[in-house]
Each structure stands twice: as structure tokens, then as C-alpha cells.
Amino acid sequence: xxxxxxxxxxxxxxxxxxxxxxxxxxxxxxxxxxxxxxxxxxxxxxxxxxxxxxxxxxxxxxxxxxxxxxxxxxxxxxxxxxxxxxxxxxxxxxxxxxxxxxxxxxxxxxxxxxxxxxxxxxxxxxxxxxxxxxxxxxxxxxxxxxxxxxxxxxxxxxxxxxxxxxxxxxxxxxxxxxxxxxxxxxxxxxxxxxxxxxxxxxxxxxxxxxxxxxxxxxxxxxxxxxxxxxxxxxxxxxxxxxxxxxxxxxxxxxxxxxxxxxxxxxxxxxxxxxxxxxxxxxxxxxxxxxxxxxxxxxxxxxxxxxxxxxxxxxxxxxxxxxxxxxxxxxxxxxxxxxxxxxxxxxxxxxxxxxxxxxxxxxxxxxxxxxxxxxxxxxxxxxxx
Amino acid sequence: xxxxxxxxxxxxxxxxxxxxxxxxxxxxxxxxxxxxxxxxxxxxxxxxxxxxxxxxxxxxxxxxxxxxxxxxxxxxxxxxxxxxxxxxxxxxxxxxxxxxxxxxxxxxxxxxxxxxxxxxxxxxxxxxxxxxxxxxxxxxxxxxxxxxxxxxxxxxxxxxxxxxxxxxxxxxxxxxxxxxxxxxxxxxxxxxxxxxxxxxxxxxxxxxxxxxxxxxxxxxxxxxxxxxxxxxxxxxxxxxxxxxxxxxxxxxxxxxxxxxxxxxxxxxxxxxxxxxxxxxxxxxxxxxxxxxxxxxxxxxxxxxxxxxxxxxxxxxxxxxxxxxxxxxxxxxxxxxxxxxxxxxxxxxxx
Numbered sequence: 013x014x015x016x017x018x019x020x021x022x023x024x025x026x027x028x029x030x031x032x033x034x035x036x037x038x039x040x041x042x043x044x045x046x047x048x049x050x051x052x053x054x055x056x057x058x059x060x061x062x063x064x065x066x067x068x069x070x071x072x073x074x075x076x077x078x079x080x081x082x083x084x085x086x087x088x089x090x091x092x093x094x095x096x097x098x099x100x101x102x103x104x105x106x107x108x109x110x111x112x113x114x115x116x117x118x119x120x121x122x123x124x125x126x127x128x129x130x131x132x133x134x135x136x137x138x139x140x141x142x143x144x145x146x147x148x149x150x151x152x153x154x155x156x157x158x159x160x161x162x163x164x165x166x167x168x169x170x171x172x173x174x175x176x177x178x179x180x181x182x183x184x185x186x187x188x189x190x191x192x193x194x195x196x197x198x199x200x201x202x203x204x205x206x207x208x209x210x211x212x213x214x215x216x217x218x219x220x221x222x223x224x225x226x227x228x229x230x231x232x233x234x235x236x237x238x239x240x241x242x243x244x245x246x247x248x249x250x251x252x253x254x255x256x257x258x259x260x261x262x263x264x265x266x267x268x269x270x271x272x273x274x275x276x277x278x279x280x281x282x283x284x285x286x287x288x289x290x291x292x293x294x295x296x297x298x299x300x301x302x303x304x305x306x307x308x309x310x311x312x313x314x315x316x317x318x319x320x321x322x323x324x325x326x327x328x329x330x331x332x333x334x335x336x337x338x339x340x341x342x343x344x345x346x347x348x349x350x351x352x353x354x355x356x357x358x359x360x361x362x363x364x365x366x367x368x369x370x371x372x373x374x375x376x377x378x379x380x381x382x383x384x385x386x387x388x389x390x391x392x393x394x395x396x
Numbered sequence: 397x398x399x400x401x402x403x404x405x406x407x408x409x410x411x412x413x414x415x416x417x418x419x420x421x422x423x424x425x426x427x428x429x430x431x432x433x434x435x436x437x438x439x440x441x442x443x444x445x446x447x448x449x450x451x452x453x454x455x456x457x458x459x460x461x462x463x464x465x466x467x468x469x470x471x472x473x474x475x476x477x478x479x480x481x482x483x484x485x486x487x488x489x490x491x492x493x494x495x496x497x498x499x500x501x502x503x504x505x506x507x508x509x510x511x512x513x514x515x516x517x518x519x520x521x522x523x524x525x526x527x528x529x530x531x532x533x534x535x536x537x538x539x540x541x542x543x544x545x546x547x548x549x550x551x552x553x554x555x556x557x558x559x560x561x562x563x564x565x566x567x568x569x570x571x572x573x574x575x576x577x578x579x580x581x582x583x584x585x586x587x588x589x590x591x592x593x594x595x596x597x598x599x600x601x602x603x604x605x606x607x608x609x610x611x612x613x614x615x616x617x618x619x620x621x622x623x624x625x626x627x628x629x630x631x632x633x634x635x636x637x638x639x640x641x642x643x644x645x646x647x648x649x650x651x652x653x654x655x656x657x658x659x660x661x662x663x664x665x666x667x668x669x670x671x672x673x674x675x676x677x678x679x680x681x682x683x684x685x686x687x688x689x690x691x692x693x694x695x696x697x698x699x700x701x702x703x704x705x706x707x708x709x710x711x712x713x714x715x716x717x718x719x720x721x722x723x724x725x726x727x728x729x730x731x732x733x734x735x736x737x738x739x740x741x742x743x744x745x746x
Contacts, residue, residue, distance in 0.1 A: 085598065085599065086568070192685045192686075193454075195685070222454055223453065223624065223626075224453065224681060224682035225685060226668075227668035227669075227670065227680070227681035228681040228682075230670065230681075231679055231681055234678065250670070252671045252672065253670045255670075255672065256672075256673055257675075275675075289599055293598040293599045293601070293602040295602070295605075295625065295626075295627025295631055296627055297630045297654050297666065297669060297671060298630055298655065299629075299630045299631075299655075300651070302609075302630070303602055303605075303606065304606065305606070306602050306603040307599065309603065310569075311568060311569040311597075311600055312597060312600075314567070
């Protein structure tokens with residue numbers, strides 16, 4: 013039982029992990045048709061008058077050893093998705109398969125075991141630590157709950173604090189208020205690693221940090237991933253950070269997945285108009301590359317009663333009748349089967365006048381700047 | 397070391413009277429535990445129609461500097477020293493009544509979080525009209541007409557309907573537009589903006605930045621923009637002041653500071669900002685964390701994290717060294733560091 017806590021260190025890039033059940037090709041995590049609607053009640057009888065469709069029919073897989081970046085704006089459901097994966101919020105429907113075992117099924121993986129294998133780091137480093145507990149105890153808490161002896165848990169916590177760059181001699185006895193934001197986030201990472209998990213869900217884990225500290229924590233995450241043979245689901249609104257850390261990127265809009273693909277493809281040849289708008293809205297630290305036309309107008313709509321058909325059609329410059337009538341399904345692109353997109357323009361059979369255009373080079377809608385770069389100002393932006 | 401005590405004004409704007417002159421501004425916070433410096437000897441000038449970005453990390457004193465300009469800091473718990481001259485008048489010596497006439501009329505401010513800055517129990521129209529009535533003495537009818545005009549100016553769709561909306565009924569982007577409308581209600585000559593786009597989504601942030609830049613140019617407002625985001629500064633600034641531990645460590649044109657920074661901190665900040673770095677290598681992060689303002693090191697506050705620090709840096713605080721036409725850098729070794737490394741290059745390679 014105790015060998016769960018031994019720190020298995022990776023020696024090669026994609027090693028066979030002794031904890032593997034399904035083999036190296038079995039995805040670490042498969043989410044199928046996850047859905048969560050939050051009811052809004054009203055009136056004297058407390059009837060449900062509407063619902064926030066936070067996560068709607070979301071399916072994806074996270075491969076062993078990869079980092080899947082999840083991007084999207086506020087209200088797109090990315091944080092609800094993280095909570096669904098951890099079962100911090102029970103999904104309305106859908107299934108979760110962790111390394112070949114269905115979570116919560118009779119012959120599957122118990123919730124307790126899921127949480128040992130998958131841990132989470134939250135955005136707010138301060139509120140996720142107990143202010144009355146020295147950080148060493150916070151880190152040792154999980155292993156103790158899972159049955160480790162006091163002395164052993166303490167030694168384990170000290171070794172983890174050293175691993176995340178907090179020398180135990182100086183830090184172990186400190187309380188959270190005695191640490192800076194970056195140091196607190198390091199403690200949270202150490203705590204997430206305390207149960208020797210296979211996978212970490214990082215929900216905006218570096219977003220609240222200052223830039224110089226953010227870089228330190230990103231470097232740390234990169235090192236820990238190799239050392240502990242981890243798989244990451246990295247949720248962020250910062251496209252620069254997602255590009256740096258992810259192997260594949262999943263783009264969400266109003267509770268749905270609109271595009272998934274390898275990071276190079278998403279950043280070089282994004283296909284969904286929303287992904288393209290998001291990339292064109294990125295700011296660059298070059299005053300000569302000012303954007304003078306907004307790539308897209310308006311705010312993301314309210315996830316209460318989202319628009320029908322394709323949810324992006326209200327802001328999409330290429331929207332046609334079909335877009336407001338039928339919701340496009342996620343389909344692989346002919347050019348790259350790894351790259352899936354939910355857009356009628358990518359489906360030659362959809363009836364959209366631009367359908368299929370994106371599959372052929374040179375016919376990409378020119379209204380969006382092709383790649384965000386120093387020459388963007390000269391290109392024409394899109395007004396919806 | 398050349399150390400001009402004041403910032404030399406941009407010669408190109410020397411003819412025009414400066415809109416704002418800040419000299420040797422100090423802000424201390426006072427608590428039972430003692431005195432904590434937040435802003436230390438900050439000086440800068442702003443010409444009419446110019447955009448200055450104050451760039452820095454949390455705790456660098458950038459927001460406190462901005463608030464000190466309007467004396468928006470808690471009385472009794474803070475002390476502001478130095479000179480803040482707005483159109484020749486000393487704001488820090490101004491009586492309350494004159495100050496109240498200044499705030500919201502000739503100088504106005506927009507904040508990061510429009511939901512807390514706007515009053516939840518009044519409609520957007522009422523809040524704009526209130527400012528107009530108060531400062532111009534216009535009738536309510538005229539003030540409401542002006543409110544509508546302002547909502548159209550900040551491009552709020554269906555402005556007429558939005559006049560009667562409460563802040564919670566608007567989306568984040570519209571709320572921020574509404575706050576900009578409130579701040580513009582009396583055509584201020586100086587707009588102070590404290591991270592106004594930080595809480596917004598990327599696609600909305602760019603819209604607000606473009607709108608602010610355009611309004612600033614159309615109305616000829618001098619603007620001071622506080623941000624921690626290099627991309628925001630690049631998008632909007634004419635000049636940039638980089639703050640660290642309460643001091644301005646580098647000041648210059650946006651292009652100079654962002655593309656060719658001199659100060660080791662400015663260089664480190666640029667290098668550590670994630671933006672298309674190779675994925676298989678570590679980011680050139682600045683080691684350590686910002687100093688505790690209650691317990692500042694003796695010499696240069698950045699010395700403990702600086703790769704170039706020598707004994708001199710740990711002993712004495714550097715003065716200002718002139719750089720470019722009007723800029724300056726506060727570093728003992730700025731000459732040794734020149735020519736500056738290209739943006740994005742690792743500091744440690746030098």
C-alpha cells in the first residue's frame with residue numbers, strides 16, 4: 013500500500029510507468045459527453061426558470077505524458093470542466109475513464125482512488141491553503157488521510173517542499189501568510205504531488221502571479237512533469253502561456269469544445285473563427301505592432317440560454333443561415349486528422365458557402381490576420 | 397555617475413506647457429507597526445495628449461502613485477510628500493473644495509473592476525448625469541442627453557435602452573465602457589486608468605484598448621495608464637515608466653523601453669514574459685521575489701535579484717542616468733550594460 017507514495021522518477025521521455033494499467037497508448041483520461049447545467053430557480057415555488065449551460069456535451073482525451081491546454085474566455089466552462097473531472101461537482105451526465113477504468117462504475121475506479129491519481133492546483137494560491145496550518149502540515153495532510161504514518165508523511169512533505177524550491181529548513185514551519193504568492197503556489201503544487209498522482213489539473217495556476225514569478229513557476233512545472241512522469245491539463249486564458257506549455261490545445265466557447273489540435277497547428281493554422289479571433293486578440297510587447305481594428309466585436313454571450321445552432325454565430329463574421337439552425341459537430345480536418353473543429357465551414361457537406369474552403373490552402377478567410385505578428389496592423393480586421 | 401535629480405522634459409514638448417508635473421513624490425503608509433514606503437522619489441512629466449504607462453508588478457507602487465496624484469489615499473494612514481502640479485496648480489496643497497471640483501471634472505479615473513466602481517443601485521444614466529449636474533450645473537434633462545451622447549461615444553449598442561440599465565445588467569465589457577463614459581462626462585484633460593482591462597477577456601480587452609486609444613486621441617486627453625502587462629503598454633503607451641520597489645527604474649519612449657530596455661529589471665521582465673519562447677527550454681525568469689517594502693535592502697532594491705550587482709549596488713542607491721532624448725535609467729552599471737541586449741534575450745548571456 014505504501015508504495016503509492018514512493019516517488020517514481022521518469023528516466024526517459026515516455027517511460028512505461030509501473031502504475032500504468034491500460035498501457036502507454038491508453039489515454040490517461042477520457043471524458044465522454046460530459047454535461048453540467050446549473051439550474052436557476054425563481055418565483056415563489058422555486059421552480060427552475062432557466063439553466064446555465066456551463067458544460068454541454070464535452071468529449072476529449074488526455075494522452076499519457078502530454079499537456080493539454082484548455083483556453084477560452086470567462087463563462088466558457090473551463091473551470092466547471094476542471095471541477096467535473098475531479099468530481100468536485102457531479103456531472104449531470106457523461107462518463108469519465110481514467111487509465112482504462114470508468115470512474116464511479118461498479119468495477120471501475122473509486123472516487124477516492126481517482127482523487128489520489130488526479131490532483132488539482134487552483135488559481136487563488138492563498139485561499140486554497142489552510143491559514144492555520146504550517147505549510148509542511150498542509151502538504152503532509154493528504155498522505156496522512158490516505159493512511160501514511162505521521163513521521164513518514166512529514167519526511168515526504170519536506171522532500172516535496174525541497175523539490176518545488178522551498179528549502180524546508182527555511183520554509184517548512186511557516187504559515188501561508190508568511191509566504192509570497194509565488195511561494196504559496198509552490199506549496200500548492202507540492203501538496204498536489206503529495207499523493208504521487210498521475211495527472212495534475214492546473215486551473216489558471218499561474219494567472220494570478222507576477223510575470224517574473226510566473227516564469228519561475230512555469231519552469232518548475234516543466235521540470236516536475238519530467239521528474240514525476242506527470243500528465244497535465246492546463247487551463248488558462250493566457251494564450252502565450254498555453255502555447256509555451258501545451259502539446260495539444262482545446263478551445264472552448266460557451267460550454268462547448270470548438271477546436272482541438274496540436275499546439276503548432278492551433279497557433280499556425282487555427283480553423284475555427286473563434287480560435288482565430290482569440291489569437292488575433294493576443295497582445296504583443298511591440299509598440300510597432302499595434303492592433304487598430306478589433307478582431308471581433310461584442311462580449312461573449314451569457315451562458316444562460318446560449319444562442320441556438322452554432323453558439324458562436326452571433327459574433328461570427330462568416331455566419332450564415334445554417335449556422336443559426338444546426339450546431340456543427342467536431343470533425344477532423346482532411347489535412348490533419350489530429351486537428352478537429354466544430355465549424356460548418358470546415359465541413360464540405362454542411363451547405364455553408366465557404367464550406368471546405370479552409371481545407372484548401374489559400375482559401376482561408378482572409379478577414380482574420382493570418383498569424384498574429386508584427387504586421388497585423390496593416391491587415392484588415394473584422395467587424396461583425 | 398550622472399544623476400540629474402529631476403527628469404528632463406522631452407525637448408519636443410518643452411514649448412507646450414506640461415499638463416502634469418510630478419516631482420519627488422513620496423508616499424508612506426502609516427500603521428501601528430510603523431511606516432512603510434510605497435512610492436519613493438518618483439518624478440515625471442506629462443504633456444497634454446500624451447499617454448504614459450506605468451509598468452510594474454504588484455507592490456511596485458504603480459497604483460499608489462496613480463492614486464496619490466488625485467489624493468485618493470486614506471487620510472491619516474498615508475502621507476504624500478513632494479509636488480504634483482496639474483496645469484500649474486499644486487494638487488497636494490489644494491483645499492478639499494477645490495480638489496473636489498477637480499476630481500471627476502478635469503481629472504478623472506477609471507478602475508480595474510467596474511462592478512465595484514459603479515454604484516449598483518443607480519442606473520448607468522443616473523450615474524453619468526450626476527457627474528454632469530454636479531460639475532456643470534446642467535439641468536437633469538440636459539444631463540441625461542449628455543449621458544446618452546457619452547454612451548454612444550463609447551460605442552455601447554442600443555445606448556438609449558442601456559441608460560436605464562443597472563450595472564449588473566451589463567456584461568463585463570459594456571460595464572467597463574459605461575465606466576469610461578462616466579469618466580469622460582466632463583471632458584477631462586487628464587485620465588487616470590488603473591489596470592482598466594485586466595479583468596476583461598482577451599477579445600474584449602483589445603476592443604477597450606482600441607476604444608481608449610481612440611478617445612484619448614480624439615479628445616486630446618493626457619492619460620496615465622497603470623498596468624502589469626507589457627502587451628497592454630505596447631498597445632497604448634507613448635512613454636513608459638517601469639517601477640520597481642516604489643521607484644521608477646527606467647523611463648523612456650515605449651519603443652525604447654519595450655524593444656531596447658536598459659535596466660536589468662526591465663530586461664528581465666521582458667525576457668521572463670511568456671511570448672512564443674521555444675517550448676523545450678526554460679524561460680529566463682528573474683530569480684527571487686520583489687523585496688519586502690517594510691524592510692528594503694540598503695542599496696539598489698533590485699540588487700539581490702540582479703545578475704550584474706556588485707558591492708556598489710548593495711551599498712548605495714543609484715541615481716538617474718540620462719538615456720535617449722528624455723529618458724533615464726536608475727542603475728549603477730548602465731554604461732557597462734550598454735548596448736542593451738535585444739528584447740527577449742536572456743539577461744544572463746551578457
